[in-house]
Amino acid sequence: MAQTVEPERLQFYEVVLQQLLDDGLDExxxxxxxxxxxxxxxxxxxxxxxxxxxxxxxLPQRVIANATCKNVSTKKKRAKLDALLMENPMVPPDDEYQYKIMAYNKYAEFTNYKPCRCVAQSSDKSLIAVGGADGSLHVTPLVNSNDPAFKRKPNTLCTSQMNGHQNQIDSVAFHPRRNILASGGADSNIVIHDISVSNGFIHSVAELQRIKDGFNIRSLKFHPCGDFLFCGTSNAIIRLYDVTTTQCFTAKETSHQHKGGGINDCDVNGSGSLLYTAGSDGSILFWDAKNMDLLHAMVGVHNGAPVTSVQCDVYDRLLLASSCDGATRLIDLRMRKELLLTNSKRKGVIRSYSRFLHNTRYFCTFSIVSEGRKSGSESLIYSVENGAIELDISKIVGKPAVWDAVACNDEMGIITVSEDTSCKMLAFYDPSL
Structure with a gap:
């Protein structure tokens, strides 16, 4: 007996009937x-x-369950990231000086034997370490200065050369409390040195540890506790080394890593709870620095261009990131949104990086610019509040490419190293005072 159905449903049953025949269900x-x-x-x-x-x-039940788990996991990670960002009790001081007019003074300059690639200052402000293109590593002590314009000056007569690398050194980092220096570069070695210094003189240096990695070392950063060392290499997987045992740790879910290329830079916040990595895949990843869980990914931050530098401020409010396209972005960490974009239309930039100054109202950018067969350097100081250029220091820094720079730990100044083997120390001041 034929079933009474709506005419529209008959078309549906025609399709059902055809599907049954396609599946071989003839009966x-x-x-x-x-x-x-x-x-x-x-x-x-x-x-x-x-x-x-x-x-x-x-959607099969397993797909629905998997999607639900992912949503729950994402919400948990966001909540954890927000909680870690709120842990920092520090707030920007109200009396942090805002310059009416900014000027600079080059108070020191000294040369190394080969083109320089990286620089770092010790936490007690007593040492400067400079890594070179030939694998040379020079450490220069700092002594107190009688000049009110700057607190310290280098004692270049006591510069010590340290051994351990055969190829270019791309990163140096000091221990947060002791005069222990980690260095790494193109030979895939991480060498940890112990330096004894007092009253502006280096008394002895010793190699404490040597760690062999399988990839070129690009970035090193000590955890604030001092027992662990974060390492970014030409491989996409972030490493965490135990300084004492040399044991290597990484994320338990290896799929949660950068998707290609290497890790160009990394930074950890002051409490040691969050790690930030800048990748050649154009992304910035936020990690739980204690268990290496990925908490957040900012993909395509610079429109796909490799991210060359990343740094968070001491108050866990802002993140500074630069890329190979010459652009520098200032990101609000709590909102994960861009606040400022600088130097985005500059042509001929082949590499750029940026650093917060000691006064976090300001940051500096350094760009290596290719103009035909020649290359030069552009160095600018920006205001965090409005993105305005406060000072152009390109002339005093010089035309040779500036490969690295670090802000002075306890005064408004910066230390740069460049292709012409020179290390320059600049102090900033307000001439209206």
């Missing part, structure tokens, strides 16, 4: 055909109904 198809008095719609492509069912009309 079921014959039953539907007999009861509904319909013929199969042989104008449809094979498995037409199943394709609609599979793509649009249905």
């Amino acid at each position: 079921a198809a014959e039953s539907v055909k007999r009861h509904m008095k319909v013929e199969p719609n042989n104008l449809l492509r094979k498995d037409h109904l199943y394709d609609i069912f599979n793509k649009c009309a249905y």
